[in-house]
Amino acid sequence: MARLVMKFGGTSVADIERIRNVARHVKREVDAGHDIAVVVSAMAGTTNQLVNWCREASILHDAREYDTVVASGEQVTSGLLAIVLQEMGVTARSWQGWQIPIYSDGAHAGAHIVGVNGEELIKRFRERHEVAVISGFQGIHKESGRITTFGRGGSDTSAVAIAAAIHADRCDIYTDVDGVYTTDPNVVEKAKRLEKVAFEEMLEMASLGAKVLQVRSVELAMQQKVRMFVRSSFEDPEKQKLDRRNEPIGTLICDEEEILESQVVTGIAFSKDDAQISIRRLADKPGIAASLFGPLAEANINVDMIVQNISADGFTDITFTVPAVDYERAKQALKTVQVAVGFKSMEGAADVGKVSIIGVGMRTHAGVAARAFKALADKSINIRAISTSEIKISILIDAAYTELAVRTLHSLYGLDR
Amino acid sequence: MARLVMKFGGTSVADIERIRNVARHVKREVDAGHDIAVVVSAMAGTTNQLVNWCREASILHDAREYDTVVASGEQVTSGLLAIVLQEMGVTARSWQGWQIPIYSDGAHAGAHIVGVNGEELIKRFRERHEVAVISGFQGIHKESGRITTFGRGGSDTSAVAIAAAIHADRCDIYTDVDGVYTTDPNVVEKAKRLEKVAFEEMLEMASLGAKVLQVRSVELAMQQKVRMFVRSSFEDPEKQKLDRRNEPIGTLICDEEEILESQVVTGIAFSKDDAQISIRRLADKPGIAASLFGPLAEANINVDMIVQNISADGFTDITFTVPAVDYERAKQALKTVQVAVGFKSMEGAADVGKVSIIGVGMRTHAGVAARAFKALADKSINIRAISTSEIKISILIDAAYTELAVRTLHSLYGLDR
Numbered sequence: 001m002a003r004l005v006m007k008f009g010g011t012s013v014a015d016i017e018r019i020r021n022v023a024r025h026v027k028r029e030v031d032a033g034h035d036i037a038v039v040v041s042a043m044a045g046t047t048n049q050l051v052n053w054c055r056e057a058s059i060l061h062d063a064r065e066y067d068t069v070v071a072s073g074e075q076v077t078s079g080l081l082a083i084v085l086q087e088m089g090v091t092a093r094s095w096q097g098w099q100i101p102i103y104s105d106g107a108h109a110g111a112h113i114v115g116v117n118g119e120e121l122i123k124r125f126r127e128r129h130e131v132a133v134i135s136g137f138q139g140i141h142k143e144s145g146r147i148t149t150f151g152r153g154g155s156d157t158s159a160v161a162i163a164a165a166i167h168a169d170r171c172d173i174y175t176d177v178d179g180v181y182t183t184d185p186n187v188v189e190k191a192k193r194l195e196k197v198a199f200e201e202m203l204e205m206a207s208l209g210a211k212v213l214q215v216r217s218v219e220l221a222m223q224q225k226v227r228m229f230v231r232s233s234f235e236d237p238e239k240q241k242l243d244r245r246n247e248p249i250g251t252l253i254c255d256e257e258e259i260l261e262s263q264v265v266t267g268i269a270f271s272k273d274d275a276q277i278s279i280r281r282l283a284d285k286p287g288i289a290a291s292l293f294g295p296l297a298e299a300n301i302n303v304d305m306i307v308q309n310i311s312a313d314g315f316t317d318i319t320f321t322v323p324a325v326d327y328e329r330a331k332q333a334l335k336t337v338q339v340a341v342g343f344k345s346m347e348g349a350a351d352v353g354k355v356s357i358i359g360v361g362m363r364t365h366a367g368v369a370a371r372a373f374k375a376l377a378d379k380s381i382n383i384r385a386i387s388t389s390e391i392k393i394s395i396l397i398d399a400a401y402t403e404l405a406v407r408t409l410h411s412l413y414g415l416d417r
Numbered sequence: 418m419a420r421l422v423m424k425f426g427g428t429s430v431a432d433i434e435r436i437r438n439v440a441r442h443v444k445r446e447v448d449a450g451h452d453i454a455v456v457v458s459a460m461a462g463t464t465n466q467l468v469n470w471c472r473e474a475s476i477l478h479d480a481r482e483y484d485t486v487v488a489s490g491e492q493v494t495s496g497l498l499a500i501v502l503q504e505m506g507v508t509a510r511s512w513q514g515w516q517i518p519i520y521s522d523g524a525h526a527g528a529h530i531v532g533v534n535g536e537e538l539i540k541r542f543r544e545r546h547e548v549a550v551i552s553g554f555q556g557i558h559k560e561s562g563r564i565t566t567f568g569r570g571g572s573d574t575s576a577v578a579i580a581a582a583i584h585a586d587r588c589d590i591y592t593d594v595d596g597v598y599t600t601d602p603n604v605v606e607k608a609k610r611l612e613k614v615a616f617e618e619m620l621e622m623a624s625l626g627a628k629v630l631q632v633r634s635v636e637l638a639m640q641q642k643v644r645m646f647v648r649s650s651f652e653d654p655e656k657q658k659l660d661r662r663n664e665p666i667g668t669l670i671c672d673e674e675e676i677l678e679s680q681v682v683t684g685i686a687f688s689k690d691d692a693q694i695s696i697r698r699l700a701d702k703p704g705i706a707a708s709l710f711g712p713l714a715e716a717n718i719n720v721d722m723i724v725q726n727i728s729a730d731g732f733t734d735i736t737f738t739v740p741a742v743d744y745e746r747a748k749q750a751l752k753t754v755q756v757a758v759g760f761k762s763m764e765g766a767a768d769v770g771k772v773s774i775i776g777v778g779m780r781t782h783a784g785v786a787a788r789a790f791k792a793l794a795d796k797s798i799n800i801r802a803i804s805t806s807e808i809k810i811s812i813l814i815d816a817a818y819t820e821l822a823v824r825t826l827h828s829l830y831g832l833d834r
Contacts, residue, residue, distance in 0.1 A: 016473040050493065056433040057497045058504035065503075068511050069496035072489035076467065079486035080474045086482075087475035094485050098515070099562055145516055 002169040007159035010044035024237035035125040039159040042073025063108035074135035092131040097138035104139035111148035118165030153214030164224035174233035179251035182415040190416040228253040264361035265413035275327035281344035284311035353402030419586040424576035427461035441654035452542040459490025480525035491552035509548040514555035521556035528565035535582030570631030581641035591650035596668035599832040607833040645670040681778035682830035692744035698761035701728040770819030
């Protein structure tokens with residue numbers, strides 16, 4: 001007997017028939033004797049409708065009222081799922097963020113969870129074996145007593161926070177894929193589902209565009225040591241497939257220590273939505289980077305990969321990426337400060353691809369980067385910039401070569417096998 | 418400067434444009450210096466959608482979960498109206514039932530309000546002149562902490578309860594009509610809007626089919642001495658028409674004492690959805706009425722007008738009405754107990770009309786009934802049964818004569834003038 005959190009997104013609860021399907025997944029686990037907390041999103045499409053109403057009401061709407069409006073979507077789903085579960089003979093009740101309570105800070109529309117009280121849920125597991133059906137995405141700001149929401153994908157974070165509060169053995173995230181893959185299967189046919197991924201690796205993968213999980217949920221899981229399990233909601237609830245170890249199919253995101261046969265490289269992530277900007281002959285003095293990136297921040301442009309070469313004769317070059325859609329705006333913003341900041345020229349390209357090699361094993365294995373550079377050179381792929389961290393190597397190339405580079409690296413590190 | 422509650426129903430907030438129109442009504446009163454609490458229903462159609470989802474989820478759904486689901490509709494409207502008001506420069510915030518809180522009993526789906534805390538609202542009127550935008554129809558059960566709803570039309574009751582809690586000078590109910598009429602203007606062209614109606618009169622009118630207000634809201638208003646004002650939401654918010662006393666157009670529902678020039682008869686109500694059943698030669702012994710009406714209650718059939726004649730030779734006759742749709746079921750139910758209860762025969766008619774003469778002035782004026790009987794006899798209208806209370810005379814006739822009877826009585830008591 002275990003204690004599990006099960007999280008279902010908007011497409012999984014899009015109508016009553018699908019909610020019934022979710023209930024069957026829940027019942028399977030209840031029948032297996034587990035204590036269950038289910039976390040649900042709003043029915044697909046609902047949140048967009050609510051957000052549009054807020055925009056129609058006013059472009060500059062009060063985020064507190066916005067939260068009140070959009071949080072209603074999850075309230076509907078939680079009530080409906082509780083009804084369906086009861087009809088199936090499962091003891092269940094719905095919980096809103098303010099009822100548990102799930103406390104957050106006051107950063108409305110993108111609030112952070114500061115505490116979850118799991119006592120009553122645990123008490124009800126013990127006394128009545130009652131399933132808790134919890135509205136994701138929402139909490140309450142303790143000081144003001146107002147409803148808060150956690151931003152898009154916030155239900156993942158709700159699920160992890162609840163898992164921590166009730167000391168769950170695992171936090172199952174049901175999605176439209178059956179796990180986390182070594183890379184995008186649409187690009188590399190031989191991409192493999194990973195059985196286990198370390199939190200740190202998942203963080204790099206998520207932020208690099210593997211859109212399975214909200215980054216914040218993984219951060220929280222790492223911090224609270226909550227084991228997350230990504231799995232498919234499309235499987236027949238009663239006829240679950242099991243893997244060779246007799247476990248359900250999916251990817252466990254867990255502490256590095258739990259991964260015994262760790263690979264050097266776990267996955268290859270990539271994105272093609274970036275633009276590159278290079279600043280030439282920038283006076284190399286303290287605060288110069290700030291004076292360059294300040295105007296971009298003011299224009300609300302996200303700067304990602306930043307590479308600064310070693311200074312020569314008092315001048316340096318800086319290369320960085322911005323989202324491709326912001327490319328022209330970024331150049332404009334920099335042009336206006338060229339004289340004040342003092343740099344010679346600016347170059348760029350809107351069609352660049354970023355490929356990242358990820359793996360906690362890199363820490364203890366040298367030569368990972370060198371092998372990548374050689375393999376890419378063998379395919380005549382020109383490297384525009386390189387940036388590395390302890391567990392990741394990111395390489396900027398021409399966008400047209402992205403898929404080729406991904407396939408090349410995927411083979412190189414034995415991920416095809 | 419006054420303190421007002423303004424209540425708007427589902428059609429008045431059906432989309433953002435109409436919510437904007439509601440906001441203009443609110444702004445008018447705010448600009449006049451009044452403290453305002455607005456009570457809103459769900460956007461038209463929303464509640465039906467939510468109720469249908471609950472039914473689809475399960476025919477026999479948990480009323481606590483049903484309340485959680487349907488209360489979300491008002492939550493959306495309150496947030497949106499607050500946003501629109503803020504955009505117009507009006508300080509405003511939304512309040513859900515549990516935030517105020519509006520405490521109710523635990524009779525989910527038809528809960529009764531047991532207490533409203535108006536302190537924080539009043540504090541905010543004083544400190545910031547802030548408009549309170551309150552979700553109608555919903556409250557919280559103190560013991561369980563769960564969301565409750567008050568049944569269809571429950572927002573009227575919310576409005577009155579809030580008016581009492583904040584000591585409002587008036588509770589304005591915005592509807593699709595500009596007030597309460599002496600009778601249905603579709604039947605009597607000369608029907609007049611009433612300037613004032615006593616609570617007791619309104620109770621008789623509302624329960625007799627003048628569908629302007631929820632009966633419970635009037636009961637609560639009478640008990641809490643809250644002055645209700647029925648008015649039109651279709652008027653141009655900025656170009657309000659005023660009556661000859663320079664007051665807004667509408668009908669004030671208030672204490673009898675506030676009505677100085679009281680009429681003997683205030684209005685003529687009627688309904689044609691009734692069926693009549695007469696039980697002949699019923700043994701006149703204690704408990705006999707209960708044994709007759711018990712089976713009807715069990716069959717969930719509402720019995721309305723009940724007339725029992727004085728007993729002769731140990732037997733009596735009882736006449737009563739039931740909804741026309743329940744006529745056959747009612748006869749069936751009675752037939753099965755005929756021998757056990759002991760009555761000779763049963764007669765009935767599915768096509769009867771009920772006409773009611775209402776007025777608090779009747780208490781001090783004799784002969785009101787006698788005049789009615791004579792006027793109806795002059796038109797050859799046959800009276801099937803009569804039942805009277807202190808402020809009401811109800812007359813059962815053939816359905817075909819209903820309109821004629823209403824027009825006749827409307828003229829008779831000078832309501833045409």
